[in-house]
Amino acid sequence: MDGRTGRYAAFTKRLLDSVLATSGHTSRELRRAVLARARPSSPLSGTESGTGGEDIAPDLAAYVDKVALHAYKVTDEDLAALKRAGNSDDVLFEATVSAALGAALGRLERGLSALRGEASPPDPLSKVGPHPLTPSPSGRGGTQE
């Protein structure tokens, strides 16, 4: 049920399967939780976000949000701190890929739903702060109709 992203559904499914279902250095539950956290709910994915998976440690959760919302803000120190906290390179690699994939799928689904003229779903990560690409509701001075 994860692969409903248009004509590339089979590719999406294969990627999701390899990232979420293969054995790795993190549990499948953690990767699912990271992906769900990074993936804004949409009419397509809304039923999937409640995976009931394991909790994400607060420092890792903050990193996941950063990758999902503004990856360019990630710093060397972010990764160094996570490593000092005991996360191996492979753990961080898997968490980063899961977060990036979740964020990408969320945007893809929101874009496709916008093309279909559906209302934009609320963004569960918006509490972290507005996405830099989110237009301001008030618009910019002088450009409103």
Add this chain to the structure above:
Amino acid sequence: MRLHAVEHGHRLPQRLKLMLIRLVSRRRVPDVVKTLFYRPEFFGGPMCDWTQAVMRGPSPWSVGERELFAAFTSRLNQCLF
């Protein structure tokens, strides 16, 4: 590259490919390639297949148009394309 494993931890087949790319291009291999070559069964393999289909497969959009979309999106994400 912030993760040492993704910079230097490739297995032999991928390490050989990276060496070949370095030799032919005579420049540093881009980090995105190193990332795709790291544990490709986990991420890089299916990701490359997907990218190939989207960027080069049958589409109403030309390859150039698709590359432009990707470059524009990367720009908005403040990510070097």
